[in-house]
Amino acid sequence: MAFDGITVAAVVKELQETITDSRIARISQPETDELLLTLKTKEGQRRLYISASASLPLIYLTDTNKPGPMTAPNFCMLLRKHIGNGRILGITQPGLERIIRLEIEHRDELGDLCRKFLIIEIMGKHSNIIFCDEEYRIIDSIKHVPAGMSSVREVLPGRTWFIPDTMHKLDPLTVTEDQFFQALSEKPALLGKAIYTSFTGISPVIAEEICWQSGIDSGITATDLSSDARTHLYRQFQYYMEDVKSGTFSPAIYFDGNTPKEFSAVPLRHFSNLREQTFSSVSEVLSAYYAVRNTLIRIRQKGADLRHIVQTALERNRKKYDLQSRQLKDTENRDLYKVYGELIQAYGYQLPAGAKELTAENYYTGKEITIPLDPVKTPQENAQKYFARYNKQKRTFEALTELIRETSDEIRYLESVESALDIAMSEDDLTQIKEELTQSGYVRRRNQKKKSKSKNLPLHYLSSDGYHIYVGKNNLQNEELTFHFASGNDWWFHAKGVPGSHVILKSGGEEIPDRTFEEAGKLAAYYSRNRGAEKVEIDYMEKKHVKKVNGARPGFVIYHTNYSLVIDSDISNLKAIQD
Template sequence: MPMDGFTLHYLSNELHEALVGARVDKITQPEKDEILIAVRNHNENFSMLFSASAGCARAHVTHIKKNNPLEPPMMCMLLRKHLVGARVTDVRQIDCDRILEFEFEHYDEMGEKTTKTLVCEFMGKHSNIIFTACDGKIIDSVRHVTEQISSVRQVLPGLFYQRPPAHGKIPFLQVDTKLLAEKLFSAPPTLHKALCECISGLSTQTAREIAFRTLGSEDAVISGLSLDTLAEAITNVINEMLQEFRPNILYLPEEDTPCDAAAIEYRSRAYLKSNPQISLSTCLDEFFRARDSAERIKQKSATLHKVLKTNLDRTEKKLAIHEEALLNCERSEDYRIKGELLMANLYMIERGAKIVSVPNYYDENLTPMEIALDEKISPTANAQRYFKLYQKARSARKFAQEQKELALEELRYLEEQLLCLENCTEEAELAEIREELETQGYVRATRSRRQIKKLPPSSPLRFEAKSGTEIFVGKNNRQNDALTASAKPGYVWLHAKDMPGSHVIITRENPDAETIRYAAALAAKYSKGRDSSRVPVDYTLKKYVKKPSGSKPGFVIYTNQKTLYVEPVQ
């Protein structure tokens, strides 16, 4: 949904009716850029959500509950100090733009009535929530904008709040046909781009709808048209749209997940399924429920993803070094043979010689072998030198082999964690992955363990086969270990063969072939091979699955397995 001035026009009217007169009961800040204010009005309790998230900036009534940090951020404490017990006196949109102001009235420490304002700017990555005093001075904001960030407009505590520059556009509620025609004369030839340049408060999506209703195409051009006639038609379309408040959620055909929400019915998007709602807040709450959660997970997992990729690249380089060392160590036998041949032919080697040719007793044809010598030492010392090189190469080979195996194990673990991160859909799962990486030493522990444990443990995915048998799929190593450890010995355990993937458990002994195949397809879907059309999946009884002592989380060894080749579940 475009949170443009057009949508905010409807939203401000809706929130004005719902909030004016409401009493503030509670304030929380579940995210650094998100504030929840619980209020009571019209004998009803509800919450207002204010978000300055780059991809999900919005303000609306919500019924979604969220976990809060153990210690409230400074912005939250300031809002509690000034607004708990206050009354909402006004909700207004500023100049048809992407700005909403929420005005509160309360009594200060001196017992005098005063006002405070919460300014919400919905401007993509520059979105902000700014708390100001009655004189317009900024008390605090979700995002501080310094002079280094913007030389035009700073947002810092103690400064006076300044609204973003207007750019000389026409407010869509006050479109003057003559002025619009003049602006269209120097505007881009594509109508929707011209509208965005001439009229304030229009997103590209809304401008495309106006173009569609005016000229029958979202990409219509204005070249060769009468600008006066066009401006009049545009004005009529805008006035028509302003009378069509029909909040609805949009879905792609054959899909159940919302793809968008709108304040009106977009005729240019008639191919989408529409589900009318009673309010714009209901639309926003429903649409952003899944999208916001996914966006938050993506933001919070970005640091972990970077850590894993950095360690993965480092481990791959280590592996290449150890493999090269092993190749170099293949000459160790050559050193031993040269040492033995020198010892067997000491009598024919002159001291000070730089090279000697001796019969190679290890060759069937006794082909002579040339051996380089150090002329500064005796023939015996030269033989001993080759034996030392042999011993050194053997030791180096053993060390390189051990390090290669460790690097391979770490590589498997890191790839497994990357897959877990991709499968992550809940904050509890993300917290568990982070805690594991902290324990393994990949991430520095910067948060309180108590805060991590406050989140309830995440649960594995549950599926049901046609036979009615339950199948569980782990989404991270904690879930994988717990699933495998709690499974009965006769249950079937599955895992994608030779690649990172989830542990899958069929909770039944002797399941039918169709159930096993379905579980294998699930194991393929939740593995690194999910994009392949044919994935090998091993399955065996749980009693044949063992976790070595001291091994990394999620790691097991198994025997007596069979392999199925399946297509991942779509």
């Protein structure tokens, strides 16, 4: 989700309540586009983290310190000179712009009181931190923007700071009903897009929520709305804006399983299919959301080499499978060649010398058949030619059938590793997957020293009825869960016909409620290739019916007696336990 104007409004309200009248005790610049202000408030020390990163612009209060470089950058030194020990008089947001202005009072070199502005612009790749005097003349900025980079506004020392109006959007906090629908009517886009492109600070997610709360399809245009629908939409829009103006915020993160999908400072009811976790402050939301997102991004980056190995092997095996399948198709007529040879042996004595074909009754079908012959060969030699062709294709068929089975098993295995990479949440997960690929010969072991056994644990959930459910995160964990951890009377779950995790429901020798079976099935659906599907078929049975084939890859099993259920992959109501 974009760091929209409503989120900025929630941040401003929080900062007004916590750091107004605080003193700036320390200023550091940990990265080229970051600031960390240490503030002394009446309640104690607080830290304000500000990032103008093009990929991840942020501002929030944090308890985490971040060390700066040994030599402070010029912008940091400038701020220390001017506003070190300065007092924050106020924090404001112009309209619903993604802009925060810190008004700071300090004493100049002569001891006179002066005011300066530290302006934070949260605008994606155009984000910046700009330091201005009382007349909004730019003293310096963390990023310089000359005319060659932007024809709209220069951000350079000596220039006057202003808010560029490039999109010509209306202020949603002051818009009238007539202005509201005039703006929407001028947009040929669908209603949801028309809302977020017409009004400042509104993100696509908030536009979708306003339409949903109004009971109106966001996929129609404003001109398709009836008079009543138009009035209802505007009222719902106003309800949202009234909450923003009054500072009524409900910070929350919306999770798809354990993965944070969205965050918001206001409720998002159209995400009823996601698990909502509320927080007491928007800073906690931003810190938690981006900490998890950054972890996921880092894990994806660190797992890129493993993913490349797996995808390369998958592509190679899929090409091999296609080639083998085409070659197998060429052996479809092998039995016909055998029949040709037998018929030539049975009726060939009637043929005149130099005959080019034999027409005879196929005693297997009772139908007449014509067999091509080589006129320079005898009937016996023609028969032997067809028998030789039959035997060659028979041997090819038998060999290819086995090769195709092996290639198919290899593809299934590699897809299961790819699925494990998709759900990896830590470096320990990647280490265990790398060890598995090493054992399988896809990764060369760099040193021969045997590593200690991994302490990486499977996922652990508690059902609504209090039963413990465990989920393997990769094939090695699946193997351990099924054949070493689970007891014979525990229940085993797996998505049918697709790569996925082994799920073990610990029964404790008790009769399991239907609701717990359904929840275990949902976990098997969620941690499979079919995650997100409305209906996923799940096989389940007591663990004692699950068998391992000698020589099979880790985590590969067979079973002949099982139950089935069809379930969705929504696990938002399940409680994860941190072991």
